[in-house]
Structures are given as structure tokens and as C-alpha cells.
Amino acid sequence: AQSVTQPDIHITVSEGASLELRCNYSYGATPYLFWYVQSPGQGLQLLLKYFSGDTLVQGIKGFEAEFKRSQSSFNLRKPSVHWSDAAEYFCAVGGSTGTASKLTFGTGTRLQVTL
């Protein structure tokens, strides 16, 4: 069965500092991987996605993520965090057909940004 682990429940960083949010997945084939962000009381917005090809993926708001098959990881990074990045971040894994078409989410990482 597919699964996602986000080991960090809560992370606090200073504005301007770099950020890395961890995501490990379990999946039987080449996965589709996603990072979503959720601000309080809002729905989920896609930050970036990986389907195939280049393992370093660029997203919106200056975020990037790197797919590492050997480590089953898809960590999210940003070189310089802004106060507006404070939110909850979700990693998700899925596939294209059959039972793999369901999307499985991690439990999320809440990011706090201090000024």
C-alpha cells in the first residue's frame, strides 16, 4: 500500500533563513509526487509536482523539491523564507491508474516563521 511520512510535525524558522521540509513515500512503482500548501481556513494549493523527467522540480513562490528514488524522498526546499510562507504543508503520492489513482497524503508539517 502506498504511504507518505512527514516526520516533522512543526518547524519554526526565522524570516530569511532557508527551509527544508522532509517527505518520504512508499510506492510500488514510479510515483507521482506533490506538495500542497494550506493556509488557515483555506483549501489546498499546489506548490509543485513530479511525474517524470528532471528530478529537481521548480514550483510557485520560490519553492523547489528533489525526487530521490534511492531514498524514497521528495523534500521541499526554499532558500529564503518569507513571513507569508507560514502555513501547513502536505506531501502526497499517487499514480495514474487503478487503485494507485488514489492520492495519499502525509500528516502535514506546520511551518511557523519568526520575524
Place this chain on the structure above:
Amino acid sequence: NAGVTQTPKFRILKIGQSMTLQCTQDMNHNYMYWYRQDPGMGLKLIYYSVGAGITDKGEVPNGYNVSRSTTEDFPLRLELAAPSQTSVYFCASRDNTRNTEAFFGQGTRLTVV
């Protein structure tokens, strides 16, 4: 372009009542999903559908039912509401033929008292 629309946005139910959460998408996506979100638990998949007439259970289907009579609509039915169903519910859709991500509605906040 409306995307994924959920109604209602908020609802308070009494124990034992029933209700339907509506979800409509106008992107002609074949895949649709229902999730519930509880604090600290992330999103748990309730049911999903890969096309009209086809539905399947996710991780937490007990107490819920779905139908998919059209490509656009994917309603979620609660027959006998229980306090454990207090949650925020999200509907999402996706086009697997073009490898898109899932697009989410704004959510329905449900409280069962």
C-alpha cells in the same frame, strides 16, 4: 472557471441526522475524491471515483456513501451523523489522462452535536 465547488461551506448537524455534501467540477476531470481533515491527522481518503458509475472505498469509508452518476458530480452522503464525523471535508478532482494534479474545493466544515 469555477473549478471544484463544494456546498455547503458550513453545517451543524444533530446526532442521527443525515445530509449530503455536494461537489461539482467543471473541468471534465475523470477522477474525483473525498477527504476528511482532522487536526494533526492530515487528509484521510473517504471514497474516490475514477469515472462515472465507478466508485471505491478509501481509508475511512465507514458511515459514508457516494455516487457518481455524472462526470461533474460526486456527492458524499452521511446517513446517521455521529460526533466522530465532525471534520472538514474536501472534494478534489484530477485528470489522469493529462497527468494533472488534484484540484481542491474550499471545504465543508461539519459539526455534529
